Amino acid sequence: MKPIIDAHIHLDLYEAAEIEEIMAGLENAQCTDVISVSYHLDSCRINLQLAETYHQVRPAFGFHPEQELPSDHEISQLFSWMENHAEDMVAVGEVGLPYYMRMEQGAGFSLQGYMELLEEFIKGAKRWNKPIVLHAVYDDAPAACDLLEKHGVKKAHFHWFKGDAPTTERIAENGWFISVTPDVLYEQEIRGLVQRYPLKQMMVETDGPWRFEGIFSGKMTHPRMIHQSVDQISSIKGCPPEAVYQTLYANTKEFYRLNGR
Template identity: 25%
Template sequence: MIELTDTHAHLDQIENLDSVLKRALEAGVKAIVAVSSDYNSCIRTLEISKNKIVRILPAFGIHPWEITKEETDKCLEFIKENYHKAVAIGEIGLDYWYKEVKKDKTKKELQQNLYRKQLSIAKEYDLPVIIHSRGAWQDCFTLCKEAGIKKAVFHWYSGPVDILKEIINNDYLVSATPALSYSPQHQDAIKNAPLDSLLIETDSPVFYRNQQGGFNSEPKDVTSTLELVSSIKNSEKTVVAEKTLQNAKKFFNLN
């Protein structure tokens, strides 16, 4: 069976986790990178990572939608104290299309400040970063590069192709999700990114549209990401699976 890693899932937001993980294992998913979005989510993700059904690799971070929460300083402290338990800092980044930012421009600065702080933690502890960059692709890239980060993945990248080229030339990665089945921007990005620069993921439990209406994703659906990438790249599934698994192992320092 093909071995897969779901490199981006919000396991802290998933109910009936044991059965979800069992289904993932049955689908060939041997490891899941569990991203966090705020203080409580970091605590919960760390707890979940003790689960033995599938190898769970925690990442700690504050998501750009959660920047106004009071406990951000507490969360940054948590990350510094527990960095050795994490495989990455994430999900962090900027989102200029987020409704709060559209309403109030000062929120943009707040996002940037918190993003910078988390990039410097990643730099200090030599951890890769998982970036949410919606509507803020250029700034996400520039700040990341300026912070001296060596390893970054632009998750679910759906931005302009010229920025994608900068990302790739800088040896950063992008990741594909099941939105490849309908998002022209995401399709364009994955078409233009070499296999060497790709990770596959689900962003579970995100809801994706399909011909039957849609579905709430779970890590087993990384098989559908794999199929979509294979067809867009015109490559065998086994080739894409092997390559993206190697990329994930190298990126997250796994053995």
């Protein structure tokens, strides 16, 4: 095995015993860092505590879009807290647009408030000089691209990206990154994305505690699963595994500015 980094995990959403198990197994898995993204303000606080406890945890702070919008007061509290802890985060995230919730709720769903909140996070990322981690898939991805281009964002990470070919090309042409989960072993959609997307703009993630199917069915999601993802990416790309490991690892270290560790 070669060194890996889990570029996107919700470590704070695991049970306490599971967190201990994951962190105890990182060295054996050769996982040097995990980027633990946040769901809301309480999640941000927990991720900061985890980062203070475990040197491998690199926290990102934000508000996951697949939930009801926070009140103005809650937004103000979150941004104030992030401002005070800007030096503690490696990125703004997870932020974005609520595609799955919008599909569930139907035509009456209003995206406007989510667009406005995402733009505020983009402005914050620019102000704090941080990368931004995005949940923006399918029909919502072009709208996110519009906002990123409007504000001249250079460092954007579309985690577990799914979308059409023109949007995929647009993301690549802007120099933005995507990350690949273990479902690359069994989802043709993701395998096709890996085939098309430049390796030099790719990372790997688990999005744990989200659980996977196939050979991972019934198993707790752990960063060690990334090794199977890398093997699959190597096969799809027709590149030697050593080169793929090296590129993915270097991509993530550079994107999240982990080289000083």
